[in-house]
Amino acid sequence: RLSICVIPEIPQDRGTRLWVTVPMSSSSVNEFAADEQDALLALASTAIEQGLIGKKDTPRPEKYNGALAAQGASFVTLNCDGKLRGCIGTLEAHQSLVVDVAENAWSAAFHDRRFSPLTAAEFPRIKIHISVLTPASPVTFTSEQNLIEQLRPGIDGLILSLGQQRGTFLPSVWKALPDPVEFLQHLKKKAGLPADFWSDDIKIQRYRTISITR
Secondary structure (H helix, E strand, O other): OOEEOOEOOEOOOOEEOOOOOOEOOOHHHOOOOHHHHHHHHHHHHHHHHHHHOOOOOOOOHHHOOHHHHOEOEEEEEEEEOOEEEEEEEEEEOOOEHHHHHHHHHHHHHHOOOOOOOOOOOOHHHEEEEEEEEOOOEEOOOOOHHHHHHHOOOOOOEEEEEEOOEEEEEOHHHHHOOOOHHHHHHHHHHHOOOOOOOOOOOOEEEEEOEEEEEO
């Protein structure tokens, strides 16, 4: 299930898919070498270029090593002339990172329902931003206030879930919502809940991201 990015005034959040490979450990996502970053950006760019001519080719994970071939979750954000133009991603690692990045770039360009499909005229002005997610871990808290006190602005990406309702904000959303109280209120609204809603059944997970930008 794919996730669309959502941020007040800025990019928004995203979702999920499938595949089978070796899971990426949290240590393997600490950083990427320059050539690995270049490879991921090239895959995203190529996926968009192919989409512009009606093609969609899936990268072959066996051609890559290490974290690129391992399972990974990512978000791809596209900006055109400084404005959000598309953002799609996955919260859970279900397929090779190279496949995940390429598919999310293609989806962000052509299947973000908030925008019309990207055009060839726009492509040269597109800035690609890739966020690779570390595995999410549960946050233990005793109350809403206790949760707020544990939040780390600028660091934590959060996933809020209650039954079938679910929402996430990437760490980059802190730029628009630097106050933890406001951050949590908007995340609840993202999950389809009132801003002032609270339930002891709410579950929170946190993750970090590695940012790669062209």
